[in-house]
Amino acid sequence: MREKDSMNRRTFLQLSGFAGIAGFTGFASAVPERESGSSVELLVGTSATTERPHTVVTPYLPNGTRIVHENDTLGYVAVEFPEQSSSQVYTALKQASMEQGPVSYVEPNGTHRALYEPNDPLYSNQNIHQMINTPAAWDETLGDSDVTIAVIDQGVAYGHPDLQGNARSDPGHDFVDDDSDPAPDTSDESHGSHIAGIAAAGVDNGTGIAGIGNSTLLSVRALDEMGSGAISDIADGIQWAADQGADVINLSLGGGGPSQTMDQALAYAVDNGALxxxxxxxxxxSEVAYPAANSKCLAVSALDSDRTLASYSNYGEAIELAAPGTNVLSTVPGSDYEVRSGTSMAASVVSGVAGLTLSQWDLTNSELRAHLKDTTVNVGIPEDEQGSGLVDAGNAVTTPP
Structure with missing residues (x-):
């Protein structure tokens, strides 16, 4: 699957394959300087012995290799050699490590890196990001404005300082009042703004919280000031969002029972590329609410911070993923923030991860759905409570589909 190179945030080599890096200098013996160019390094460990590590390893080294780093205390050396010799050198050293002799292990000298932390001042108050491994994803991408998340809800307060940067220039539609202003009618209509902030409040914008990623937000108002919405308005909103090119459609709503009209709208959205x-x-x-129970939807349960099913969350065979849903800090109308709990919040977390994933990988909606499930973390609770597991942004972004 093709990676979206333009949004890649790597500044270091990946911890995979053979990668040459500058060595750790503690307890090091004097060794030749590393050569620049297409060289490769392996770390070779030695068994307990009174001999120096380089003395143990040297007899096993093919021509063209050299020791560039040694640590007597830990008993290993770093061996450098031309890239074209990598197979020969690795085979020789690996064979030596399997003979129960003085060579105990061979591994690439890969890299680790500091995990990205955004400059949003309320980031430390957010419990979701460490739980779903967002910082590992942010090492690669902060999101892409070409990815659109439609929020079908009470409307989104685009004027909030943490939302305005990711608001779509053509803001959306209000199916309750049938006009082109999808903002909440009153400040009490805050559910949609809270959902939007979880998925896509500005990341690294120096303001408030950090959303999951910098996707574009498309507000579709289909719920009124009481939080209720007619099936026709919700279905029309789903169809409209799909027509507008939404990649992800967040539905933090439900409870009205199955509807053929809604079924048609969901099928239309999927047929037109949305998830x-x-x-x-x-x-x-123990019954998943509708429309989450519809097979066209990716159904999300809510977990507490201890990775157990939240007491309020529905569960059942239809659950495909779990996400944090308890005590989630996010945006509300004006310039405020509130902590709320619910499966609504959990669904928005997954929508945000879906958007972040699409900023890294070119995926169809069915491929995206499968990839999100394939990269989850099993948290040890029943399958009908977590589906395939807890969504993991880091895995979703860094693991090739």
């Missing part, structure tokens, strides 16, 4: 992501419901029921 609907829906909240499982918050009545602690």
């Amino acid at each position: 609907p992501i829906a909240a499982a419901g918050g009545s602690a029921s």
Whole structure:
């Protein structure tokens, strides 16, 4: 699958394959300087012995290799050689390590790196990012404005300082009042703004919280000031969002029971390339709420910070993923922030991860759905509570599909 190179945030070599890096200098003996160019390094460990590591390893080294680093205390050396010799050298040393002799292991001298941390001042108050490994994803990408997340809800307060940078220039549509202003009618209509902030509040913008990624937000108002919405408005909103090119459609709503009209709207969205992501419901029921129960939706349950099913979360066979849903800090109308809990929040976390994943990989909606599930972390609770597991942004972004 092709990687989106333009949004890659790597500044160091990957910890995979054979990669030459500058060595750790502690407890090091004097060795030749490393050569620049296409050289490769392996770390070779030695068994407990009174001999120096380089004395142990040298007899096993093919021509053209040299020791560039040695640590007597830990008993290893770094061996450098031309890239074209990598197979020969690795085979020779690996064979030596399998003979129960003085060579105990062979491994690439790869790299680790500091995990990215955004400059958003409320980032340290957010419990979701460490739980879903977002910093590892941010090492690669902070998101892409070419990826659109539609929020079908009470409307999004685009004027919030943490949302305005990721708001779509053509803001959306209000299916409740049938106009082109999808903002909440009152500040009490805050559910949609909270959902939007979780998925795509500005990351690294020096303001408030950090969303999952810098995707573009498309507001579709289909719920009124009481948080209720007619099936027709929601279905029309889904269809409209798909027509606008939404990549992800967040549905933090439900409870009205199956509907053929909604089924048609969801099928239309999927046929037009969108991935609907829906909240499982918050009545602690063993039945997943509709529309999350529809097979066209990716159904999300909510976990507490201890990675167990939240007491309020619905569960059942339809659950495909789990995400943090308890005590989630996000944006509300004005310039404020609030902590809220619910499967609504969990669904938005997954929508944000989906958007971040699309900023790194070119995937169809079905490929995206499978990739999100394939890169989860099993948290040890029943499958009907977590599906394939806890969504992991770092895995989703760094693991090739």
